[in-house]
Amino acid sequence: MAEQLLVRALKGGKSTKIVTLNGKKMTKMPSTLGKLPGLKILDLQNNLIPNVCPEISTLTQFQNMKLKEFYCEENPLFLKQPVTAAQLEEVWSLQEITSRFIMNQLEDRNPFLMEAIEWYPQVRDTLSKGRKCAICGKSFLTIWIDCVEFVPPSKSWKINRNLQLVPLQMLICSYKCFNQRGPNRFGIAQV
Template sequence: MTERLLISALKGGKNTKIITLNGKKMTKMPSTLEKLPGLNTLNLQNNRIPKVCPEISTLTQFQNLKLSEFYCEENPLLLKKPIVTVQQEDVWSLQEIASRFVMNQLSEDNSLLAQAVELYPQIRNIISRGKKCAICGKSFLTVWLECVQFSPPSKNWKISRNLQLIPLQVLVCSYKCFTQRGANLFGIVQA
């Protein structure tokens, strides 16, 4: 059945705009996708595809973007195996320590410190780049850990009904906070 659908799509050539192959128990993406330069929508939901094929990059090159919709939910595309990392002691620069102190004092409405910061625009400039930790809520200057949290999408978003969780970028100030994370928050590591 899958082969027949692909053959008919190939016969359409440049005119083929949509391919729907969801639930076909496919284990890899069809390599013939690169022969369909007019393809706009590719639906490969509910298959067994473990990785994205190189041919998909032909369709999604930034300067000549053709593929505008790509549905791949319920495929094992992401490695869901946690990697244990060595947690290092937090060693911050003097600027990081001072910035964290100032930003956290300002959030507690320390008026004396607020007046002092007004006199030094370079300090205002530095602390304006501060971020809040997703776990403890305290301020920090440099990103200590970049994480991803899987959350349900907003009801106002126009997305596939099958999408139950979306990945959101979350910043964490230290390994100490990272060890106190919830079940849906994961550290990002380059493998």
């Protein structure tokens, strides 16, 4: 039955706006949903789906929310079960140390570095890949801790009343900052 509904939705292509697969005992999110760029409402409630497929990330990026309504309640998608992780001492590469220093100096508008960076497009390109720590706000390049923060959904979203928290990805620059995180932030680990 779920397959028939999905085939019908795929035939609609870009014009498919709503897909309802509620209570179909599905154990996997259909990766073909990524082929529906016009999708606005996705209902996958009351299934047995343990994780979100990577193909659907283009539809559910919270920054450019293309999907207006996403119902995923009663699926074992997110388990908030904290486990203790070993905090290994970080040994940063010379590139990471230098990049962090330069990116943070550029934030402070250091005129010497701002002028010097114009002469090295390769360095400018490398630094453009930098990210900001969700805790301290400082820049980092390649080494971070992947975290998730559970926040109340925006009031502008049309969601089920039962949905109280939404997971948002956070990047943290070091274990020092990780140890200062709030109670609703968790490190992501493979278990």
